[in-house]
Amino acid sequence: MAPSPHDPAGPGPDRTGPDRAGPERPDRRGPVVHKYGGSSLATIEQVRAVAQRVAAAHRTGRDVVVVVSARGKTTDRLLRLTESVGAPPAGRETDQLLATGESASAALLAMALHRTGVRAVSLVGAQTGILAAGAHGRGVIVAVDTEAIAEVLARGAVAVVAGFQGLTARRDVITLGRGGSDTTAVALAAELGAAHCEIYTDVDGVFTADPRMLPAASVLPAVDVDVMAEMSFAGAKVMHARAVELAALRKVDIHVKHSARPGPGTVIAAREETKADMLESATTVTGVVLDADVARVTLRFDAGDADAATDVFAFLARESLTVDMAALSEESTGVSIGITLHSDDVEPLRDYLARRPGPPGRPMESDRGITKLSLVGTGLLSRPDSTARMLRCLKSAAIAPSSVSTSQMRISVTVPDDDAVRAARVLHDEFGLAALNAGTGVTAPVPA
Numbered sequence: 385m386a387p388s389p390h391d392p393a394g395p396g397p398d399r400t401g402p403d404r405a406g407p408e409r410p411d412r413r414g415p416v417v418h419k420y421g422g423s424s425l426a427t428i429e430q431v432r433a434v435a436q437r438v439a440a441a442h443r444t445g446r447d448v449v450v451v452v453s454a455r456g457k458t459t460d461r462l463l464r465l466t467e468s469v470g471a472p473p474a475g476r477e478t479d480q481l482l483a484t485g486e487s488a489s490a491a492l493l494a495m496a497l498h499r500t501g502v503r504a505v506s507l508v509g510a511q512t513g514i515l516a517a518g519a520h521g522r523g524v525i526v527a528v529d530t531e532a533i534a535e536v537l538a539r540g541a542v543a544v545v546a547g548f549q550g551l552t553a554r555r556d557v558i559t560l561g562r563g564g565s566d567t568t569a570v571a572l573a574a575e576l577g578a579a580h581c582e583i584y585t586d587v588d589g590v591f592t593a594d595p596r597m598l599p600a601a602s603v604l605p606a607v608d609v610d611v612m613a614e615m616s617f618a619g620a621k622v623m624h625a626r627a628v629e630l631a632a633l634r635k636v637d638i639h640v641k642h643s644a645r646p647g648p649g650t651v652i653a654a655r656e657e658t659k660a661d662m663l664e665s666a667t668t669v670t671g672v673v674l675d676a677d678v679a680r681v682t683l684r685f686d687a688g689d690a691d692a693a694t695d696v697f698a699f700l701a702r703e704s705l706t707v708d709m710a711a712l713s714e715e716s717t718g719v720s721i722g723i724t725l726h727s728d729d730v731e732p733l734r735d736y737l738a739r740r741p742g743p744p745g746r747p748m749e750s751d752r753g754i755t756k757l758s759l760v761g762t763g764l765l766s767r768p769d770s771t772a773r774m775l776r777c778l779k780s781a782a783i784a785p786s787s788v789s790t791s792q793m794r795i796s797v798t799v800p801d802d803d804a805v806r807a808a809r810v811l812h813d814e815f816g817l818a819a820l821n822a823g824t825g826v827t828a829p830v831p832a
Contacts (some may be wrong), residue, residue: 414577415447415537419547419569423586423788424643425489426456434584434643435496438542440501447537449576451547451569452493471727474521479559483509486546486565494544502570503541507532509549509557514568516550516558522704523550523558524626525567528575545572552665559706563624574634579655581636583623584643589650590622592817593672597805600818603647604670609638609654611670611760614793617708619675620760628652668770669761669815672808679730679752680787680798683721683737685745692719692745699736705729708756709789709796724787724798727752734828754786755804758796759811765792777814783807799810 418438427433442448454462466478490506497504498555507513513529536543547565552558560567566583573581590612593601607615609632609657616625622640631638631654641649653659693712700707709724725733731752737748764770771790778785779797783806785797799807813819 389713402606414573414579415449416441417449417451417569417573417576417578417581419451419565419581419583419645420453420491420493421565421583422453422455422458422485424584425452425493430644431455431492431496431614432499435460435493435500435502437584437643438493439500439502448542448586449533449537449572450493451545451565451572452489453488453547453565454482455489455492456496458485458488458508474519475478476520476556477519479557479713482559483546483549485558486548490544490546494542496543497544503539504544504545505536505541505737506544507536510551510555512545512549512551512568514550514571514824515553516560518554519703520556520558523552523559524704525550525571525630528571530572530575533572533576543628561626563627564623567630568629570630570634570636570638573636574630579637580639581631582639582641585622586643587622587640588642588645589640590620590649590652590671592622592670593808593812594674597674598809598812600809602818604650605648606651606653606658607670608659608762609652611762611793612638612652614758614760615671615673617706618673618679618760618794618796619756620671620673623652638773668763668767669759671760672723672812672815672817673758673760674804674808675756675758677727678724678754678756678798679727679750680709680754681730681733681751682726682749683723683745684718685721686718686743687716689718689743689745691742693721695742696721696733696737697739699740700725700733703705703732705732709787709798711787722787724756753801754798755801756796757785757799757804757807757811758794759815760794762793764795766789772813774811777810778807778825780807781810783810804820 392661420434438448438450462481471478484596487508490508492503494506510584511532513525513532514525516523517526518524533543547568547723549557549559569581589603590607591603595601609628613625613628616623616628635655637654637658638652639649707723707725713720734748759774774795785799787794787798
């Protein structure tokens with residue numbers, strides 16, 4: 385019988401892992417699930433360090449699953465290659481190319497684990513069991529088949545899974561969009577019965593603001609998963625919004641830690657028993673988030689174009705283009721739609737409008753010189769003074785916000801790019817976020 389393609393030792397004499405078979409390792413607690421970002425794997429020394437950390441987890445007797453991103457700036461380099469041949473920014477062949485970055489990381493880490501004496505198998509593409517649908521470059525996970533991973537774990541090996549990618553119903557590779565490896569890790573943790581997922585990155589945890597811009601920002605020891613989802617959606621880079629939403633849905637806690645520095649990190653609490661342990665002294669405002677990768681778009685259609693708004697939002701949903709701070713205004717002369725969306729999504733929307741049947745409408749206007757600035761917390765609509773305080777603080781600093789959007793968990797405004805960091809700083813000070821964790825013993829070194 386031919387050897388299994390998932391045999392941790394590899395087929396025949398060319399095996400690169402240790403020779404001895406691993407023991408059966410049943411564990412009712414579920415496996416340990418780690419995810420390492422590209423910055424944590426950028427150098428060979430970092431790959432070896434990650435292998436040592438994973439090996440240590442494996443030697444405790446737990447099953448271990450590791451999800452990896454492409455190393456360093458690999459994805460950016462591959463995107464530049466697609467541009468050099470004139471390929472569209474999203475499409476089947478682009479996804480085929482981009483997925484190779486994570487596949488290479490998985491194979492390399494598996495090899496490094498072999499050198500530590502731990503058996504490991506890299507799983508890529510169809511082997512990962514991630515089934516996804518949607519547009520190329522923005523795939524959404526619809527199901528997870530854990531058979532291949534379970535087979536690897538049953539043999540006592542570490543499963544090293546290429547993140548950011550899945551397989552469509554037509555067996556095409558599809559990538560999951562920005563931060564997709566986070567989503568892969570949380571989805572696997574949920575399906576494999578893990579109580580939590582450990583995300584290792586190049587920061588010490590979730591901060592009250594981006595510490596690269598605001599050195600006074602402090603690490604949050606714990607964040608409610610719903611608050612974290614709002615922070616991610618508002619532009620916080622430490623976690624992908626879809627991954628956090630999935631964690632909330634499937635009740636999987638997320639632990640965010642630095643991949644190289646020891647420290648408690650941040651617990652993103654999704655399970656009720658974890659939430660019960662969170663600090664009771666949580667404040668109304670948890671963090672300040674900046675998102676510079678946005679544009680404000682204004683669309684105007686004549687009064688006779690009754691389907692304009694419906695068509696536009698249907699297109700955005702169909703293409704998985706996320707919009708925020710939407711405003712719809714109907715007047716006797718027509719309808720005006722104002723939305724904030726990711727800068728990369730402006731051209732796809734412009735292309736759609738050019739080919740949309742019906743009245744042509746007026747030219748789309750876009751402003752890319754803005755940054756979305758958000759206060760994130762809880763009960764903000766129940767405390768309308770928070771919005772007034774935010775706007776008053778910005779006015780005192782001679783910063784003029786434009787669009788404003790409010791909800792129970794987030795207040796967002798758009799401000800000129802040149803004023804964004806200063807605006808975040810004055811709001812961080814105004815709401816006392818630098819002292820939010822005073823007395824908790826949490827230190828927050830600024831990432832290099």
